[in-house]
Amino acid sequence: MATESGGSVIVRPVDVLDNSGAVLARIARMIEAQGLVKSFGSLRAVDGIGFHVRKGELYGLLGPNGAGKTTTMSMLAGLLQPDEGQIRFDGIDLAARPLAVKQQLGVVPQEPALYETLSARENLRFWGGLYGLSGKDLSAAVDRVLQLVGLSDRSKEPIRRYSGGMKRRLNLALGLVHGPRAVLMDEPTVGIDPQARLNILEAVKNVTASGATVIYTTHYLEEAEELCDRIAIMDHGKILAEGTLEELIRRVGGRELVTVRGGFAPEALEPIVAALPGVQITSAAPGRVVLTVERAGRGSVDVLARVLGAGLDVDGVSVQPPSLNALFLNLTGRELRD
Amino acid sequence: MSLIAHLVAKDLKRKIRSPLGFLVVLSFPVLFAGMIALAFGRGGDAIPKVRMLVANEDDGILASAVASAFTSQQGARVFETRSVEQADGLERMERGEASALLVIPAGFTRDVLDGKPVVLQLTRNPSEGILPEIAEQAAGTLADVLEGGRRVLDEPLAELRPLLRGGGEAPSDAEVIAVSLLVKRALERSGDLLFPPAITLQSEIFGGGTEAKASGANDEGNTSAIFLLILPGVAVYAIFLVGDQAMRDVMTERTLGTLRRQLAGPVTVGTYVLGKAATTAVLSLVSLAVLTAVGALALRDPVSVPAFALVSLALVLAITGTSAVIYGVSRTERQAATMASIIYLVMAFVGGSFFRLESLPAALRAIAPFTPFYWATEGYRAVLERKAGVAAVLPHTGVLAAIGVVLLTAGAAALRRAAKRGAVA
Numbered sequence: 001m002a003t004e005s006g007g008s009v010i011v012r013p014v015d016v017l018d019n020s021g022a023v024l025a026r027i028a029r030m031i032e033a034q035g036l037v038k039s040f041g042s043l044r045a046v047d048g049i050g051f052h053v054r055k056g057e058l059y060g061l062l063g064p065n066g067a068g069k070t071t072t073m074s075m076l077a078g079l080l081q082p083d084e085g086q087i088r089f090d091g092i093d094l095a096a097r098p099l100a101v102k103q104q105l106g107v108v109p110q111e112p113a114l115y116e117t118l119s120a121r122e123n124l125r126f127w128g129g130l131y132g133l134s135g136k137d138l139s140a141a142v143d144r145v146l147q148l149v150g151l152s153d154r155s156k157e158p159i160r161r162y163s164g165g166m167k168r169r170l171n172l173a174l175g176l177v178h179g180p181r182a183v184l185m186d187e188p189t190v191g192i193d194p195q196a197r198l199n200i201l202e203a204v205k206n207v208t209a210s211g212a213t214v215i216y217t218t219h220y221l222e223e224a225e226e227l228c229d230r231i232a233i234m235d236h237g238k239i240l241a242e243g244t245l246e247e248l249i250r251r252v253g254g255r256e257l258v259t260v261r262g263g264f265a266p267e268a269l270e271p272i273v274a275a276l277p278g279v280q281i282t283s284a285a286p287g288r289v290v291l292t293v294e295r296a297g298r299g300s301v302d303v304l305a306r307v308l309g310a311g312l313d314v315d316g317v318s319v320q321p322p323s324l325n326a327l328f329l330n331l332t333g334r335e336l337r338d
Numbered sequence: 339m340s341l342i343a344h345l346v347a348k349d350l351k352r353k354i355r356s357p358l359g360f361l362v363v364l365s366f367p368v369l370f371a372g373m374i375a376l377a378f379g380r381g382g383d384a385i386p387k388v389r390m391l392v393a394n395e396d397d398g399i400l401a402s403a404v405a406s407a408f409t410s411q412q413g414a415r416v417f418e419t420r421s422v423e424q425a426d427g428l429e430r431m432e433r434g435e436a437s438a439l440l441v442i443p444a445g446f447t448r449d450v451l452d453g454k455p456v457v458l459q460l461t462r463n464p465s466e467g468i469l470p471e472i473a474e475q476a477a478g479t480l481a482d483v484l485e486g487g488r489r490v491l492d493e494p495l496a497e498l499r500p501l502l503r504g505g506g507e508a509p510s511d512a513e514v515i516a517v518s519l520l521v522k523r524a525l526e527r528s529g530d531l532l533f534p535p536a537i538t539l540q541s542e543i544f545g546g547g548t549e550a551k552a553s554g555a556n557d558e559g560n561t562s563a564i565f566l567l568i569l570p571g572v573a574v575y576a577i578f579l580v581g582d583q584a585m586r587d588v589m590t591e592r593t594l595g596t597l598r599r600q601l602a603g604p605v606t607v608g609t610y611v612l613g614k615a616a617t618t619a620v621l622s623l624v625s626l627a628v629l630t631a632v633g634a635l636a637l638r639d640p641v642s643v644p645a646f647a648l649v650s651l652a653l654v655l656a657i658t659g660t661s662a663v664i665y666g667v668s669r670t671e672r673q674a675a676t677m678a679s680i681i682y683l684v685m686a687f688v689g690g691s692f693f694r695l696e697s698l699p700a701a702l703r704a705i706a707p708f709t710p711f712y713w714a715t716e717g718y719r720a721v722l723e724r725k726a727g728v729a730a731v732l733p734h735t736g737v738l739a740a741i742g743v744v745l746l747t748a749g750a751a752a753l754r755r756a757a758k759r760g761a762v763a
């Protein structure tokens with residue numbers, strides 16, 4: 001692709017950048033969240049987060065269970081009122097005009113929300129009708145999403161006969177039938193077989209290709225890496241880091257993460273680390289210490305040799321290359337699946 | 339409005355796909371009232387008689403009077419009496435051939451006249467429930483009557499005793515006159531108590547008749563009357579259950595996640611509740627129509643259709659409101675179902691749906707008007723039994739409608755509060 005200045009450009013669904021990363025054209029923000037807070041009793045489930053999602057962008061919220069992703073999605077869907085903060089969809093304040101926002105929004109909940117005694121087609125017709133579709137438009141929309149999720153052949157069966165994966169696919173279709181401008185997908189692939197997961201991921205890619213804005217929560221690193229234009233890493237109700245995959249991995253600084261487990265006191269590692277250039281302790285807890293090590297030179301090899309040679313009670317050692325998980329480990333001291 | 343119609347159409351489609359619960363609830367009042375009417379509606383022949391064995395071991399006049407009490411014209415309506423020897427009677431009881439065995443001991447007449455204690459022995463069949471109770475009550479009443487008579491006529495009896503034991507010689511005219519005068523005076527002294535009787539029992543049957551007759555046609559009429567006597571109250575209870583089932587869908591949709599999904603779409607809590615209320619109303623009206631059709635088959639005389647329709651519409655509103663509150667304040671489906679079962683059962687009992695109010699204790703009768711069941715049941719009884727018109731059922735209609743509006747508003751508010759705190763999401 002050529003620019004007027006003759007240089008090459010990278011086209012992303014969010015911004016148009018030149019080779020140096022400068023923005024040539026900015027695409028408007030579709031979703032904006034500012035200072036969101038939500039508490040349940042003494043638990044601060046969402047603790048002052050803010051982010052924005054551009055039109056046509058697929059934005060990932062990545063974090064372990066309990067990070068506050070679903071609470072954030074509930075607030076974005078207008079199902080929970082934030083204690084503090086503001087949400088805007090295409091410039092419209094959700095609190096002030098909830099129905100105007102919801103009309104443009106599609107929601108794909110974590111657990112399939114379906115009427116089991118009705119067929120897939122009947123479910124879709126109901127949800128489409130709810131958003132004002134009718135007649136030929138409704139029929140066309142139903143056919144389109146059935147095709148998208150690969151359920152056209154079995155669309156007239158009561159869905160109580162469907163497998164778990166098929167229900168998940170229909171669950172996705174229900175959130176898309178009315179052609180929303182923005183879709184909130186809350187872990188749509190949890191607990192399904194690999195084939196069904198692939199089908200859903202393919203459908204999600206098609207949704208973004210059609211121009212819809214998507215917020216996608218997951219605790220699967222691979223999904224975030226594969227799907228998302230930008231990713232926010234959440235834990236304990238806060239956004240710890242945000243950016244494209246490349247930006248986030250760059251934040252680890254090309255350093256490897258070395259995790260040392262055993263029955264030693266964490267302080268015992270301090271003199272060893274102090275003696276090694278380019279090595280830092282990221283987190284220290286009884287039984288586990290995480291170090292970051294520059295990849296230059298022998299790097300982690302020297303660290304391992306020193307640690308194992310120090311006579312400490314070490315049960316295991318692992319080395320991770322720069323990755324989202326390494327970043328999460330670096331940021332929180334624990335892995336996403338802990 | 340079209341959104342509510344869309345919600346109702348979906349709910350009705352789901353109900354049609356899974357109709358079992360609805361049909362079971364709907365069949366309940368018809369079966370219940372029908373069975374009771376069949377059991378008790380066919381005049382005296384249909385009521386099982388008390389099979390009474392009487393072993394009279396005394397040949398005196400009072401023993402004969404006691405024994406014949408069970409075979410008199412009045413006693414024969416209730417008792418099927420057989421005279422037996424005591425041993426034979428016990429064997430029959432052993433074989434379960436009788437409800438009770440009454441033994442009148444030898445010397446009974448003499449001991450009563452002498453003022454000595456006597457014992458009438460009644461053996462009850464433990465395998466039967468109510469019939470031996472009837473025998474015991476009847477025998478007890480006889481004993482009381484004898485005791486009372488003996489006390490009232492104590493003086494003339496003292497004069498009679500030697501004559502009864504005289505051994506063949508007829509009493510003289512003077513002796514007869516003397517005893518007669520004593521009896522007359524004793525009765526005159528007791529006259530205020532005995533004549534007229536202090537308590538009279540007048541039985542009446544539904545529909546204006548005062549006495550059931552034995553013809554087949556009247557048996558049928560009696561069955562219909564009892565069916566209509568039972569049906570309104572039980573039908574009110576059943577329609578509340580239908581409404582409960584329809585509104586319970588709020589909790590089902592919470593569990594399914596479809597409520598949350600709708601609220602994330604262009605559906606407000608108010609619209610959602612109105613949709614469920616409309617579904618509840620439609621299902622209740624269908625139930626009412628079915629039960630009305632069944633009731634009409636048994637109806638002998640015309641009733642006011644506008645009055646019936648008014649009570650019905652107000653009842654539907656009350657049902658919708660009551661169930662909306664229960665499902666608005668409940669946190670789980672199980673909690674709601676338990677609460678609804680208890681509340682409806684208690685209100686149906688207190689409100690006179692199962693038993694006529696007249697048969698309930700005064701304390702319960704006092705709180706009955708605080709239940710919608712009372713106003714609905716009484717409204718229907720006014721229309722069906724007393725042939726009341728619109729004006730007469732306006733209080734019933736007004737109270738039911740007010741209950742419905744207030745509770746529906748409260749239910750919607752409760753659900754909105756739950757939605758705000760995230761309880762439905």
